[in-house]
Every structure is written in C-alpha cells, then in structure tokens.
Amino acid sequence: MEMLGLYPVFYVPNYGSAWLMGLTGTIHILASHTSVGAGMLFAFLAHKAYKEDRADLYDYMKRYGMFLLIFSYVIGSITGPGIWYTATAASPRGISALIHNFVWVWATEWVFFIYEVIGVFALIYFINRIDRKTHLKLTYTFAIASVGTLALIIGIISFMMWPGTDGFYTTGSASDAFFGINTFPHMFLRLGFMIMMSGIIGMIISSAMRKENAALSKELTQKMGVVSLLGGFITLFFFMWYMGTLPTNAHTVLDLTINSILLNRIILAILFSLYFFVAIFRPQWITRTLAITMLFVIGIVGVWPGEKLRESMRKPWVAGQYIYSNNIIGRDVPGKGIKNEVPLLAEKGLLKVDPWVPERLRTITPENKLEVGKMLVVRACSNCHSLEKYGAYRPMMGLVNKIAQDEAGIKSYIKNVIGTGSSPYMPKIALPDEEYDAMAAWIATQAK
Ligand code: HEC
Structure with a gap:
C-alpha cells in the first residue's frame, strides 16, 4: 500500500500549535526587527558623529549596543531557531517545502547573520579604540549585513503566503519562488517597521540617560521620535501596497475579520503617532517607564494580532499554496515532481x-x-x-x-x-x- 510522507501530529491542547508559533514569533519579530532597524540607525548616528565630531553620540551608541546584545542577540537568537523548531513540529511538511525551495538562500542568510552578530560586538568594542573613520565603515557594513538578512529571509516568508507567480509551479525554480509579487511590498513594509522599532527602543535608552546628560537625552528622544514616525509612515504606506498583492483566499479571510482588525490598526496608529509627537515636541514627558510600556504595547497589541492575521490569511495553505495547513498536499507542482x-x-x-x-x-x-x-x-x-x-x-x-x-x-x-x-x-x-x-x-x- 502506498503511504503518504506524513509526520506525527504535534497537538497542543486548548491553544493549538499555531499559538505557540505566534508567541515565539511575536517575541522574535520584536527582537529581530529591532536589530536590523538598529543596524540602519547606527549607520546614521555614526555618520553624524563622525561628520559633526560628536563624541557624545558614541556614548549613546554604546549603551544602545549593550541593550541590543541582550534584547536582540540573546532573545532574538533563542527565539529564531525556536520559531523554526515550533514551526517544524506544527507543520513539518510546510517547513520541508521551504527547505526544498530555499536551502541555499537560508545558508546565505546565515552568513549575513554571522557577520551581523560579530559586527555588533565589534561595533561596540571598537568605539574609541579605532579611528572614527574605520569605525564608520564598520557601521556601514553592519547595516548592509543586517538589511541583507531581511532581504533574504523575506522571499522565504513571502512564499509561505503564495509564490506570487504561476511560473513557479511549472519551473519549480528558486527564483520564481523567491520573487513573488508580494516579496517587495512585504520587504519595505518590514523595513519601515524595523526603523520604527529602532526608534521605540532608542527612546528607552535616551530616556534612561536623563540624569547624566539631560540635554543629550532630550535631543536623542526627539530624534528617536522622528525616526519612529518616519518608520511608521513607511510601514503604513507599504502595508497598503502589500494588501493589494495578496491572493484571493487571503482577501476572503480578511473580509471576515476586517472590522475588528481595522479598528485595532486605526487605534494603534493614532496612539503611536501621538506617542511619537510627544517625543518630538515634549521629550521630557517620555520617561523610561513609559518607553518600556510602549514596547510591550506594540508587541501585545500590534505584532501579536498582526501575526495572527498573517497566519489566518494564508488559510487553507501553510506554504506555497500547495501544502495545506493540515500537511496534506493539495495541488500538483510539476516543477518539483509533487503530486496532489x-x-x-x-x-x-x-x-x-x-x-x-x-x-x-x-x-x-x-x-x-x-x-x-x-x-x-x-x-x-x-x-x-x-x-x-x-x-x-x-x-x-x-x-x-x-x-x-x-x-x-x-x-x-x-x-x-x-x-x-x-x-x-x-x-x-x-x-x-x-x-x-x-x-x-x-x-x-x-x-x-
Ligand atoms: C486550514 C485550516 C483549517 C482546517 C484544516 C480546518 N478548518 Fe474549519 N475553519 C477554518 C477557518 C479559518 C474557519 C473560519 C473560522 C471563523 O469564522 O472564525 C473555519 C470554520 C469552521 C466551521 C464553521 C463553519 C464555517 O464554514 O465557517 C466548522 C464547522 C469547521 N471549521 C469544521 C472543521 C472540521 C470538521 C475540520 C476538519 C475536517 C476543519 N474545520 C478543518 C480553518 C480550518
């Protein structure tokens, strides 16, 4: 008798394996997006520090970097493999599909990631230990490596929603799988969010510096407000484009939940715009407690429902619109020799x-x-x-x-x-x- 290549079911009572993934994913997104955002922010700060001879900015970067080491590189590195691990347990064939399409993309991402991890250590360690121009170049390469990790992983994550082109099913080629029509809007949407996250974290650091250097704390809180606002705008803008590149099944699911989601997003956008404007015009109101609270708000009220929605919108598929969420293959993919x-x-x-x-x-x-x-x-x-x-x-x-x-x-x-x-x-x-x-x-x- 012919058997299907199924795996045992990983069943989590009451919550479902998807919740476990969502939880790990939410923490991971906060940590990883901050790290890429900080890569770009550091390039900007180092550039400013070098051009305007601002030694105090190095001090800020050092504190920010120390925070990043724990927040992004410890928590992010634990939840990164964690999310692939829970995803593999929950959807073994979904992850198998990703590996069969993207194994070298993943390997390349790993190279960028290693550079990023070593880079953040080097960046902090070498402040005031090497000449500033070399340090500036180092921050540029760190930013490029950080954005590189996003650019590579985004094609894989976008493929989970759908390949975006019909060509993939006949060619089975990795580039047809990677460059779907929603890859780029998805990428810019996340870039915007990363910039916003770097500002949100930046406010935690700047507000904590008030006692030692009130003027610098104020200036940086204002700057972080501007950075966050800019990131927020980019996110919103590309979110609209992204919505236009989703498959029809996603729109069907979305139509079921649009009212509750829309309200959540509008309230969130107003709340955070307000927060960023306060940072710009009344930086002294931003205390460390408030800044940390807002980080939790963005995680619990922003990222968590967003991830739940993204998961819902993929239904009934889990990857490439050929693997159903219950791990059954639901269509032929001649390019890969896969049968319905x-x-x-x-x-x-x-x-x-x-x-x-x-x-x-x-x-x-x-x-x-x-x-x-x-x-x-x-x-x-x-x-x-x-x-x-x-x-x-x-x-x-x-x-x-x-x-x-x-x-x-x-x-x-x-x-x-x-x-x-x-x-x-x-x-x-x-x-x-x-x-x-x-x-x-x-x-x-x-x-x-
Ligand atoms: C790919 C994911 C997925 C699988 C697998 C799945 N469902 Fe559903 N099901 C959904 C979604 C999404 C809804 C809409 C839920 C809502 O309205 O909140 C739904 C709704 C339902 C409903 C409500 C009626 C309806 O049509 O909206 C019933 C009953 C149901 N599912 C039963 C089942 C049964 C029985 C199975 C297994 C044989 C199953 N589902 C498998 C995703 C799934």
Missing part, C-alpha cells in the same frame, strides 16, 4: 495511507469508531482548530454547534462543504464515507 494527494485520500482514506495510524485502528469497528474518529479529526482539522470546547484557537465544537444539530448534520457539513473544497479557508478534505461517519460520531460526542 487529495484524490488518493478520497479513494483510499486517511486510515490506509497515513503511516502513523496504529494497525488496530486501520479498520473501523463499532468498538474503535470513536477512537478512530478522534484520531482523524486531530489529523485533518487540529492544525486550525482547538478541539476542546472552550479552546482558545477557533474552537471547533463551538463552530460546529452553530451549523449542525446532530451527528448526521455534522457529517453532511464535513462531507458536502469541507469534502468538496467549497470552503474558501478550509482544505478540501475528501474521504471515504465511513471515515466521515467516524469523525462526525466523535465530534457529536464532544460538541454536546
């Missing part, structure tokens, strides 16, 4: 082709029906739904209760809506009738 698995599943059923099904459960009997049903639901649905009644992640039982009253209704929904691929955000999960029966039987016992 949906027809085989419809014919044979999951029980026969999933290598992780215990032998005793491969055939449904009245005794094992509920156990099999649960196993099938975990495999087919749990990547996108909590299975517990009050789970945090699109709890399935709550959703089911809204559309079906009994086992027969549940089966009919799974078979006629999900099974035919009629839902814009759910994979086509076509299975033999007895597998639908088992799933519906188990769901009915839980949804009651």
